[in-house]
Amino acid sequence: GAGVSQSPRYKVAKRGQDVALRCDPISGHVSLFWYQQALGQGPEFLTYFQNEAQLDKSGLPSDRFFAERPEGSVSTLKIQRTQQEDSAVYLCASSLAGYGAYEQYFGPGTRLTVT
Amino acid sequence: GESVGLHLPTLSVQEGDNSIINCAYSNSASDYFIWYKQESGKGPQFIIDIRSNMDKRQGQRVTVLLNKTVKHLSLQIAATQPGDSAVYFCAERPDSSYKLIFGSGTRLLVRP
Numbered sequence: 674g675a676g677v678s679q680s681p682r683y684k685v686a687k688r689g690q691d692v693a694l695r696c697d698p699i700s701g702h703v704s705l706f707w708y709q710q711a712l713g714q715g716p717e718f719l720t721y722f723q724n725e726a727q728l729d730k731s732g733l734p735s736d737r738f739f740a741e742r743p744e745g746s747v748s749t750l751k752i753q754r755t756q757q758e759d760s761a762v763y764l765c766a767s768s769l770a771g772y773g774a775y776e777q778y779f780g781p782g783t784r785l786t787v788t
Numbered sequence: 789g790e791s792v793g794l795h796l797p798t799l800s801v802q803e804g805d806n807s808i809i810n811c812a813y814s815n816s817a818s819d820y821f822i823w824y825k826q827e828s829g830k831g832p833q834f835i836i837d838i839r840s841n842m843d844k845r846q847g848q849r850v851t852v853l854l855n856k857t858v859k860h861l862s863l864q865i866a867a868t869q870p871g872d873s874a875v876y877f878c879a880e881r882p883d884s885s886y887k888l889i890f891g892s893g894t895r896l897l898v899r900p
Contacts, residue, residue: 677831704886713796715877715890716832729887764831768886776822777888779831 677780685786686755694750694783698767705748708764755787798895807865811878811891818880823863827874873898
């Protein structure tokens with residue numbers, strides 16, 4: 674079946690621009706996660722949704738980062754006034770359920786380059 | 789696609805040999821551990837997992853060992869193949885949490 678998909682795969686933004694990154698989780702998956710992966714590093718947790726509820730946004734690095742999942746399926750990560758330090762790969766993952774169902778399936782990521 | 793792990797520690801093995809990748813985790817309260825494989829331009833791919841009440845789990849060609857005393861996790865790959873070349877990450881899940889905390893990764897290179 675279809676896995677997690679993300680779009681765009683690559684995004685180049687000028688410093689100060691706003692960007693929106695999309696994630697389509699596996700159909701029926703309740704949990705959705707966003708991670709940020711800097712070059713040469715492991716993914717770092719940004720935020721977590723259970724259905725449409727954002728239960729944890731403790732990993733968002735600043736108030737320029739905003740995520741939503743209004744209908745409990747597709748999610749969008751928005752970054753306002755992008756800065757060079759925002760350059761990274763943004764990974765989305767989904768899981769069948771919340772706590773108790775552990776395996777997270779990852780999408781291919783969106784590589785954001787801020788110039 | 790983008791390159792993952794340009795500055796990661798590298799393990800180079802001969803095709804057909806066994807590989808052992810090690811990971812030290814940080815949280816003694818973590819109750820679940822996963823190994824992921826990440827190829828360039830792709831997201832992490834699940835390999836094998838283990839819960840904290842176990843010390844060993846085997847899959848197809850892979851074995852994960854957990855030593856809670858020293859907070860150490862290892863991934864053993866039998867008869868390593870060229871397709872195993874990738875960056876490998878361990879991840880832990882702190883107890884009563886849902887987020888994963890990833891280690892810094894190891895690049896595995898398989899020589900033909």
